[in-house]
Amino acid sequence: MAKVAFTAGRVSGFKCPPDKAQAFLWDVTTRGLGLRATPAGKPSYVFQSEFQGKTIRLVIGAPDAWRIPQAQEKARHLQRMIDQGTDPRTLKRDALAAAAEQAKAAAERIEAEKVAALTVGDAWAVYLTERRPKWGARHFQDHIDKAAPGGVPSTRRGYEKHLTQPGPLAALMPLPLRDLDAPTIEAWAAKEAKTRPTSARLAWRLLKVFLRWCEDQSQYAGLLPAKNPAKTQKSREALGKAAVKKDVLQRGQLAAWFEAVRQIQNPVIAAALQIMLLTGARPGEVLGLRWDDVNTRWKGISIRDKVEGTREIPATPYVLHLLAGLPRRNEWVFSSPTSADGRLTVVNNPHTRACQIAGLDDLTPHGLRRSFKSLTEWLEIPAGVVAQIMGHKPSATAEKHYTVRPLELLALHHEKIEAWILEQAGVQFIPRAEPGRLALAT
Template sequence: MAKIAFTAGRVSGFKCPADKAQSFLWDATAPGLGLRATPAGKPAYVFQGVYQGTTIRLTIGGPDAWSIPDAQAKAREMQRLIDEGKDPRDLKRDALAAHAQKQAAAAADAVTMGQAWARYIEQRRPFWGELNYRDHLAMVQAGGEQRARLPGAKTVPGPLAPLLHLRLSELTAPVIEAWAAKEAKDRPARVRLALRLLKAFMRWAASEPDLAGKADPTAASAKKAREVAGKAKPKSGHLQREQLPVWFQHVRQIQNPVISAYLQCLLLTGARREELAELKWEDVNFQWRGMDIKDKAEGRRAVPLTPYVAHLLTSLPRRNEWVFSSPTSASGRLTEPSIAHRQACNAAGLELTLHDLRRSFASLCEWLDIPGGISAQIQGHAPQGVREQNYIRRPIDLLRVHHERIEAWILEQAGVQFTSASEPGKLRVVVGGAGAE
């Protein structure tokens, strides 16, 4: 094949004839260096040599990116590798791999917390409950939206919103400490929750192959950040026995019958708020008096359907699959009963959260000397001790004996006289109790 000395004019003027698939121009200065052109494509420098008896050809790059001296130097480098018994294709593959790795590292380094948080939520949502999912959304909300129930008021940014623009590598312990100190001045409880969620997020990011090394899994676990957020005070709110009449009186007066029934069932079952809110009609067996409730630890658990709870459920409208349905909720079920409960408690002179009702169930059981394992199993608490964990298996019939006794005692203390023969909505109250209907 004829060779010529490459010049800028010869390189720029080289074209492939239209009747050929490709055409080559070979350099007389650097052995193996050529210029390849096709009718439709742009010309490119190539190297051609013989490695272990086989002709190999590698693309170097186009004249717009490579000068003639650089292309000649690259061709000599490839020929030198062949002379040393090395395959220049390995060099190219290694170079491409190193370049791809460098690009991936640069892309990972540019990932912000906001981008990674969105990916984290999408990946982990199947393993979370609805409340946990909403907490993760609320932590990073931008704020500034009109509040549905408070005209003129707007939502505030979530505690983690100020961190979303930072790259993962910038989420260091000092940065998180400074953020916690600033946010904890106005909402320490929310910052403590945000820290817990952030800690789990940072561990997840550090375990992702493409983000490993960019996120410090211990950054949100620093002692100083926890100290500035403060410690949560032990919660002890619960209904006392003498408060049951006034609580039932005001809760039963709530205009929304679904919320009223839900709150009473929450107290009488000791369930977690989301476990009960996600109850479907298919989970309730009126014939065999049982309910299959979503469980935080075990996935599902069977609990008795006590007479008064069954009475409350039969009075509810069957709008959709949810027992505690809502025609205005996007999900079709009850999502925010706390407002109505706070209003009822304020009218009753009480201060209780929804979780306090769960605590109340456990506390009220103490009046009846119910075995601790019974109430714990009804509530879905993990078995405590070797005997509970490995030896005791309580069928739902045994739970029902104690659960019906618990319900009857609570209703008695509340002044509510109820029998299973009572018609839905026709309850009577004992004189001296919560007052006549």
């Protein structure tokens, strides 16, 4: 092999002839040091020698990265290893493996640091995205509201110039997830219980389920204590127990309530509230009705039930009358032209104002559901019938496994309930003889 003294000019000017696969230029001053070039690639320094009777060749690096003295020193170092009985290829493999292990450890350390810096809000956002398909709209909105940072203009009527307050969980969202321990949650519970215990209790229940979900996620489990930090006696005692809700319409209050509600200027809201009372359905179930859920031919309404999925209840005469007077703007029965999703989602404020006019205090839309159940006690209606209309789980073996009530049978009882409530309220209503045509009696 021809050898030359490596100079900058000779190295930079070395090319591989186009008719050859590769070409070599060897250094006369350093044993084993060469320059290899191919027609398509850039030249690189190589070291070639013999180890245990076999020729070995190692790549040192490109001339752009290695100056000639550096390449010569590297070649001499590799030759000394061979002279000492060490295979430089093994050493290189070991160095590469060590470098790979270091890179892997560095990547794992960076990932661990990212996970350690993960905030409650980061995990909360992932949780909501994953679980939203399995939740109802109201339940999902509760999670949004309880963690909302606040500070945006209020959408409540008459409060447009006010900014919203942070939700109970907002103070926990910026915390690193690993710092969400029992003492932190207990201090949070004690503070929130002083100003908004009811809202804080709901937020606490949502937080407990969220942390249980985190325990099942490999990327979060190592950041949390072995025991759910929200499930402590101190947190539970600080928030207290919810008082038994007794907001309910008495028989003697029906006339005042109906009069005030029927005077609400928005007929959609007025109809929704009356249907909540007359069906005993949950407010969210009523407001979530679509026109496809109403079967005027067979006098049935399909309710999206949080217990059974769906349940069929009778469409009683006065309820059908109310539905017949509603505008069909879109798919929603209780539509709203100003709502983002085209429907009513809450009716609390109009109902509160109507109750104030009627002289009724603290009656909530959900209290109308309790009112339906309570008012049926005045009639000889089987408890199983009322439970089936309201969507309560059967409470006895006979109800659960042996009693099957068709819609027609439910309607006999439900129409009796509706007629009695209207009678007590002083609402004169006579269904017309023609099917589907109903009117208030004059």
